[in-house]
Amino acid sequence: MPRVINFGAGPSALPDSVLQEAAAGLLDFNGTGIGIAEISHRSKEFTAFLAEVESLIRTQLDVPPTHSILFTQGGGTGQFSAVVLNMLARHRLLHPNLADEDRVLDYVVTGSWSKKAADEARRLGGARVHVAADARLHSKDTKSFDNIPTHDKYKFSLDPALIYYCENETVDGVEFSADPSSAASFPFELLPEGGLLPLVGDYSSSFMSRPIPRLADHAVIYAGAQKNIGPAGLTILIVRKDCLVDVDAAAKLGAAAVPITMAYKTLSDSSSVHNTPSVLPIYIAGLVLRRMKELGGVQYYEQLNKRKADKLYTAIGAGEEKGIFKAKVREGSRSLMNVVFDVLGDDLEAKFIAGAEAKGMKALKGHRSVGGIRISLYNAVTEEQVDAVVAYMNEFIQT
Amino acid sequence: MPRVINFGAGPSALPDSVLQEAAAGLLDFNGTGIGIAEISHRSKEFTAFLAEVESLIRTQLDVPPTHSILFTQGGGTGQFSAVVLNMLARHRLLHPNLADEDRVLDYVVTGSWSKKAADEARRLGGARVHVAADARLHSKDTKSFDNIPTHDKYKFSLDPALIYYCENETVDGVEFSADPSSAASFPFELLPEGGLLPLVGDYSSSFMSRPIPRLADHAVIYAGAQKNIGPAGLTILIVRKDCLVDVDAAAKLGAAAVPITMAYKTLSDSSSVHNTPSVLPIYIAGLVLRRMKELGGVQYYEQLNKRKADKLYTAIGAGEEKGIFKAKVREGSRSLMNVVFDVLGDDLEAKFIAGAEAKGMKALKGHRSVGGIRISLYNAVTEEQVDAVVAYMNEFIQT
Structure with a gap:
């Protein structure tokens, strides 16, 4: 099976190159x-x-x-x-x-x-x-x-x-x-x-x-x-x-x-x-x-992680305007690592998850105690992977 | 580097086939x-x-x-x-x-x-x-x-x-x-x-x-x-x-x-x-x-581990007769897993270890608190590997 995009909250994605090195x-x-x-x-x-x-x-x-x-x-x-x-x-x-x-x-x-x-x-x-x-x-x-x-x-x-x-x-x-x-x-x-x-x-x-x-x-x-x-x-x-x-x-x-x-x-x-x-x-x-x-340490990741989270929260905001998404956390207190939101409307959450899985994006379900959607953006999640989920979210709110 | 024979006391050898599967x-x-x-x-x-x-x-x-x-x-x-x-x-x-x-x-x-x-x-x-x-x-x-x-x-x-x-x-x-x-x-x-x-x-x-x-x-x-x-x-x-x-x-x-x-x-x-x-x-x-x-469970390993230990203790016995080895543990109480003995004579222990390492056999040093030699025979150590160390020991006591 090709590697999927893993948005899991932990254990969570690790860099492919590291896993190959570890395998050796x-x-x-x-x-x-x-x-x-x-x-x-x-x-x-x-x-x-x-x-x-x-x-x-x-x-x-x-x-x-x-x-x-x-x-x-x-x-x-x-x-x-x-x-x-x-x-x-x-x-x-x-x-x-x-x-x-x-x-x-x-x-x-x-x-x-x-x-x-x-x-x-x-x-x-x-x-x-x-x-x-x-x-x-x-x-x-x-x-x-x-x-x-x-x-x-x-x-x-x-x-x-x-x-x-x-x-x-x-x-x-x-x-x-x-x-x-x-x-x-x-x-x-x-x-x-x-x-x-x-x-x-x-x-x-x-x-x-x-x-x-x-x-x-x-x-x-x-x-x-x-x-x-x-x-x-x-x-x-x-x-x-x-x-x-x-x-x-x-x-x-x-x-x-x-x-x-x-x-x-x-x-x-x-x-x-x-x-x-x-x-x-x-x-x-x-x-x-x-x-x-080698990539530039925590400073590198701080910038990258901010960009990733900004893109995702912007997509949630766009969905909020359409009445489809709802951010769970007050602005200013939102995590750069674990982005949580609800998909509003009957069965739409299940549809959202199924659609993402069909595109190879896994582990988007929120924690069982709170429900909703959780997308985790740890260091190993790439900007391209975030772009992919954002594109999917924008597509989802159009349909 | 080709895989060596690992007689370490833990962490210790694991089967090659398992490591290859784990790598995947x-x-x-x-x-x-x-x-x-x-x-x-x-x-x-x-x-x-x-x-x-x-x-x-x-x-x-x-x-x-x-x-x-x-x-x-x-x-x-x-x-x-x-x-x-x-x-x-x-x-x-x-x-x-x-x-x-x-x-x-x-x-x-x-x-x-x-x-x-x-x-x-x-x-x-x-x-x-x-x-x-x-x-x-x-x-x-x-x-x-x-x-x-x-x-x-x-x-x-x-x-x-x-x-x-x-x-x-x-x-x-x-x-x-x-x-x-x-x-x-x-x-x-x-x-x-x-x-x-x-x-x-x-x-x-x-x-x-x-x-x-x-x-x-x-x-x-x-x-x-x-x-x-x-x-x-x-x-x-x-x-x-x-x-x-x-x-x-x-x-x-x-x-x-x-x-x-x-x-x-x-x-x-x-x-x-x-x-x-x-x-x-x-x-x-x-x-x-x-x-x-698949191999036959603990019953399989019990037999295998007995054979491995018997061979090794026999080699120690042969060395004892020549005054070169000395088992540390009383007969009857000896471990099938960790076999400990001394190499008698000045510098002979270091020579024994160096000779084994030259043959690709590693981690034979006894625990730092007690010294001497320790050869661990956990499940993943094969009978062929034991035969190799036994052959080396028999050779060692001849020279």
Whole structure:
């Protein structure tokens, strides 16, 4: 079967050239005569490769030496728990004598994923969860995730153990703006001042799609790889070094014990190979990142991704004028990665999807929790592929 | 570079034919026009594939309907924590009013990995760790892992929350015998009677190499995939259904909170896709398991693996007679998967390794913690490859 156009929300499209290179690497990694899925994670060849992957991320995102780059497994959902456990351990070491109910975790809830993260913090206990902003309260119907709240809507706590946000909400198609003058930017100016910010960002679905605003001010940035840079099974962490804490010392003071694979310090002390990492996903991500550097890095993709999204939102706008499409997200808060809209009218949504599939465009269905159409525009989706779907949408609204 | 002979201990050799098939699947999975690293884990095509993988394991290992087969990430090290958390939650629900110091976790320590598992249980707390047997006490120098203790050396607790053992110790090259009449078999007859056994087996490095003795009596069996069946990044669990407990209900009674990705019930309720699983490693494991079934399943590999190990131990014996080799493990306790020995005499070990590498045989160095030679004979290592190393060893002891 010829390759189709894959607009899936993750796992999602990867560049053809990378997949061809990876296919060769399955049988012979780097001239070793051993395939990449078969080689020891402690071999000098893989150790060098892992260091290169780290460096490709560090240089392209401009990660300062204050921060470690780590590789682990378990996806964003694993990090919902890990960030809470590590940041509460850090808070315990800083403030050993506070009662649990006086420890606070601040969550900015702008979509399904940040909501799930807050739910997991509540499950784990050990602190009070404070919702610093809830986008639903400011939505068209007070229950939808259709916006990034304006800065006047946030209320942060005084000394939270973490301040959590999700940059891009894959299900709901809302994304913080990277432009600090936008009303939908992250309200950095409201954060507590002085000392090291406990700021945690889930960048799973926007990682490497553009530069990260105020990266150096983050305690932890994490991302599942399966959107812009690789296969599922790899999670990338950028952790400020003061957050690599001795979780056992914190546990002696009353913090929850941290499963060893979730302890950031253990991961860092072992250069991400305390236990066997997901070698093959790391390899493919490395190939994607190498290609990305050659093309011009995150700056290149930032421009490309803006052009792609502009074209698509323009096509949705044209459909809105005809009463056929309806964008789900408020202007200004719309994601460059996951573009969501409804097709209005009886059975027209099914017709829209079937027509696209007939043209070789797949995975356009919205997330099962919200329905509608979702077109994901991760780095590997080309401008030509966007042109193809836009042409189809323009044709669709004429008929 | 032509493919070399890979005797690595994990990640380790995979069959050439599977790697070629996987290379094609990277560009087109199952005629979808989407590569396996790019397809949604909730697509009907991958859902069907995952169900097939489960069935390939269930039929070949004869897993009864009392047990669920689950797929997760994080490797054996992740399970060191997860089994403790889940089995302590289960124990809490069964015995809500016991004090932590009256809960016991029984560990059988026969090598580096079971020792690490017991260490992690101590780190996590919530119960007392009791070492039911320690192979070092019965070794040639009271400090080596060179044996499986005889049955008279075990002391199990009355009502432990778990009874833990590691079937094959990858670093030390000791393995329980699958023959119940052997002194090195697991002492099933000594286990507490009545009720459902809380027996936990780490099968990471012997999974699918032969049938699992008394599988139905196990509470949990787990295995990292990166030895006999696939790439790193996939962990397979076989969990008896009474061990799929409501960890949140247990936490309300005082048990430790369990990170959501480690909760067996959540994993089971979601058919292993609560969060995105490691799709690509699962795919390759599935191809390996399909091929395995065609060849004759675990029975086929049991015979093959015995022949391979016999040949190798015979060659070591011939070297011992010449005073050149020295097996590290007591006869009867020797692993069929990881064969460890010393090359005696100044610089002879380095010469042995260099000579093997010149013949295209790689990854023969023992684990850094114990030194010596380690030749791993996982399923994908062919009898011809074993014949090649045996010929080299016989040649080596002549010169």
